[in-house]
Amino acid sequence: AQSVSQHNHHVILSEAASLELGCNYSYGGTVNLFWYVQYPGQHLQLLLKYFSGDPLVKGIKGFEAEFIKSKFSFNLRKPSVQWSDTAEYFCAVSSGCYQKVTFGTGTKLQVIP
Amino acid sequence: DAGVIQSPRHEVTEMGQEVTLRCKPISGHNSLFWYRQTMMRGLELLIYFNNNVPIDDSGMPEDRFSAKMPNASFSTLKIQPSEPRDSAVYFCASSQGTSYNSPLHFGNGTRLTVT
Numbered sequence: 001a002q003s004v005s006q007h008n009h010h011v012i013l014s015e016a017a018s019l020e021l022g023c024n025y026s027y028g029g030t031v032n033l034f035w036y037v038q039y040p041g042q043h044l045q046l047l048l049k050y051f052s053g054d055p056l057v058k059g060i061k062g063f064e065a066e067f068i069k070s071k072f073s074f075n076l077r078k079p080s081v082q083w084s085d086t087a088e089y090f091c092a093v094s095s096g097c098y099q100k101v102t103f104g105t106g107t108k109l110q111v112i113p
Numbered sequence: 114d115a116g117v118i119q120s121p122r123h124e125v126t127e128m129g130q131e132v133t134l135r136c137k138p139i140s141g142h143n144s145l146f147w148y149r150q151t152m153m154r155g156l157e158l159l160i161y162f163n164n165n166v167p168i169d170d171s172g173m174p175e176d177r178f179s180a181k182m183p184n185a186s187f188s189t190l191k192i193q194p195s196e197p198r199d200s201a202v203y204f205c206a207s208s209q210g211t212s213y214n215s216p217l218h219f220g221n222g223t224r225l226t227v228t
Contacts, residue, residue: 034216043219044156069115091154092217098209100169101146101217105155 002027002062004093006104013081021076021107023091032099033074034092035065038083038106044090051075061085115139117220119205131193132222137186138207146217147180147190148204156204162188168203195227 007022009087035047046060055067065076074091091104118137126132139144146161160170164183170180175197182188192199202222209215 009125014162036217043221044217045219046216099144100158100161101208101213102158102207103148103156 002031002093002095002102004091004102006089006091006105006107008106008107009105012111012112015083016080017111018082019078019109021083021089021091023074023076024072024103025074025091025093026072027093027095028055029095032094033065033067034094034101035059035074035076036090036103037092038088038093039045040087041071047076049090056109057058081111083113085109098109112113117158117205117218118127119220119223121223122221123224123226125228126195127228130195130196131191132225132227133147133162134190134203134225136188136190136205136220138188138205140158140186140219141219142207142209142215143185144208145182145188146206146208147188148206153203163210164175166171191209192225195225197227200218200226 004025030050033050036044037047038044047063048057050057058064063078065074067074088106088108090106092101094101120135144163147159149157157171160180161168165182178192180190202224204219204222206219207216210215
């Protein structure tokens with residue numbers, strides 16, 4: 001069975017600080033990897049995704065993530081956060097012929113102006 | 114594209130009552146997922162369908178929960194009888210299933226409160 005773990009439950013940063021959120025998954029086969037964001041009071045939205053090719057993936061709003069297969073990791077990064085990045089971030093993995101999607105427990109990011 | 118549509122947005126009910134949550138996936142999407150989100154347990158996958166067929170319902174908490182997808186454009190999640198611990202936000206999401214270039218598209222969720 002696939003699983004996803006996110007190491008940080010709550011992160012507080014000042015504006016302009018750099019961000020890195022950890023994500024590790026466990027699954028022996030081919031996976032597709034995602035980061036979703038949930039702004040306060042809203043539903044989840046896709047930030048970026050990895051299916052194949054270049055392991056460094058760029059998403060919306062200046063976010064990027066790097067897939068390191070040997071470490072089963074897919075960490076999310078942003079060089080300089082803004083107050084508007086305050087949200088909860090979820091790492092997710094899908095696999096199998098029906099692309100079952102499993103989410104991590106989420107990381108709440110609070111950016112202080 | 115209207116997106117995934119869920120109804121109602123909010124539901125407040127008393128313990129023991131039946132609750133039915135509804136979802137209309139994006140047209141052309143052949144996979145549909147029901148998730149439950151709580152502060153304690155985060156985002157949990159309850160059940161998912163592919164081409165209207167339930168593929169994995171191992172996340173359904175107990176027999177009080179049931180889900181159906183009678184056609185490609187409609188799904189329901191029913192709780193009978195409801196209990197206070199069922200209070201959560203329930204999200205429906207759809208995707209193109211076996212397409213590798215298809216992330217999940219979420220609805221706005223139903224906030225359920227059972228008193």
